[in-house]
Structure formats: C-alpha cells, structure tokens
Amino acid sequence: MRTEKKKIIIDEITHWKENKLLPETYCNFLLALYTGGDTDRPAGKKNIPLTMWLVLAILISSLYIYFTEMKPLLQMALLGAAALFLAPVIIKSRKNGMFQLPAGSLFLILLLLTLTGIDACKVPGTAAYPAAIAIHSAVWIAFSLRFKIRSMLAAGVAGLILAAASFLF
Known part of the structure; x- marks a missing residue:
C-alpha cells in the first residue's frame, strides 16, 4: 500500500x-496492523503533567493556608480562586476520563470554603x-453515583456518618 494512503x-x-469513536483495543489493533507495530506515540503520557501540577498546586496552597494566619475572608478569596481554576481543568480532563482527582479537589475546596464562611x-x-458537612457529603454521594467513582462514594458515606454522629453526640 502506498505510504500516503497508510499515513491517512x-x-x-x-x-x-x-x-473515542471506536474502542481503544480496536484502534490499537488497527494501528499495530497499519504501522507494523511501530507506534511513535507513547500511550497515557499527556495526563501526567496536568496531574503533577494539580497535586503540587493543592499541596502548596494547603500548606500556605495552614501555616499562615490570614483573615477568613482572605482564605475564602484564595479558595474561591482555586475553585475557579479547577472548574476548567475538570471540564478538560472529563474528555480524557481522568477527572476524579480535579473533581475531588474541587469538592474539598468548596467544603473548606463553606466551613470558612460559616466561621x-x-x-x-x-x-x-x-x-454543612452532611450537605457536602450528600452532594459527593450524588456525584459519585452519577459518575461511578467509588472513592468519592466512600468519602461521602463517611462524611454522612461523621455528621450524624456529631449531631447525636
């Protein structure tokens, strides 16, 4: 077969x-068939930098908020900015199927924002x-059931149990 046709x-x-118009296994098989097994694109490498930056940003902002004594309104402004930063990341990463970490981070930031606002x-x-914890936990459970995220379901159930226990005791 001509190289131009193969490239197309x-x-x-x-x-x-x-x-994701075809299952990944079919596409891998067809690519291996047409390239003779020589693929120059490494699979799954483009999501690593986004995840590394996200984890680093969360770690630095958490340490900054924890170790500095700021007024609650300034904390709320920083957390709101972080939430605004994470929303487009979730939308972009949802196409790749790797949105659990940004979504969980956004929910934790919103919980912290709510608790800081109450304070x-x-x-x-x-x-x-x-x-507030019970309401956020219910939202986590609804989100986890919608997108089938078990870790967020476990966190939501644990949050509801802890909120119920704090009401009782």
Whole structure:
C-alpha cells in the first residue's frame, strides 16, 4: 500500500482513538496492523503533567493556608480562586476520563470554603458545621453515583456518618 494512503489511514485511526469513536483495543489493533507495530506515540503520557501540577498546586496552597494566619475572608478569596481554576481543568480532563482527582479537589475546596464562611459569619450554635458537612457529603454521594467513582462514594458515606454522629453526640 502506498505510504500516503497508510499515513491517512493511521491519522484517521488515531483521530478515532483520541475522540473515542471506536474502542481503544480496536484502534490499537488497527494501528499495530497499519504501522507494523511501530507506534511513535507513547500511550497515557499527556495526563501526567496536568496531574503533577494539580497535586503540587493543592499541596502548596494547603500548606500556605495552614501555616499562615490570614483573615477568613482572605482564605475564602484564595479558595474561591482555586475553585475557579479547577472548574476548567475538570471540564478538560472529563474528555480524557481522568477527572476524579480535579473533581475531588474541587469538592474539598468548596467544603473548606463553606466551613470558612460559616466561621467568618460567626454562626451561633454547633449544628452549622455538621449540617454543612452532611450537605457536602450528600452532594459527593450524588456525584459519585452519577459518575461511578467509588472513592468519592466512600468519602461521602463517611462524611454522612461523621455528621450524624456529631449531631447525636
């Protein structure tokens, strides 16, 4: 077969694989068939830098907020900015199927933002914190059932149990 035709076919199969128009195993088989087993694209390497930057950003921001004494409104502004940063990351990574880490990070940031807001408003009584945790846990459970994320389901159930226990005791 002519090399021009092979290149067109290989590009088309690669397009199908990237956009998930065919199952990945079929695309891998077809690519191996048309390239003779020589593929120059490493599989799964393009998500590693995004994940590394995300984990590093979360770690640095958590340490910064923990070790500095800031007013609650400034903490809320920083957490809100982090949430705004994570929303497009989730949308982009959802296409790749690797959105669990950014989504979990966003939910944790929103929980911390809510608890900081409760603290800043000086809500009387002790029921505000468990109620916020219970509401966030219910959202985590709904999200995990929708997208079939077991770790987030476990975290949501644990949060509901802890919130219920704090109401009772």
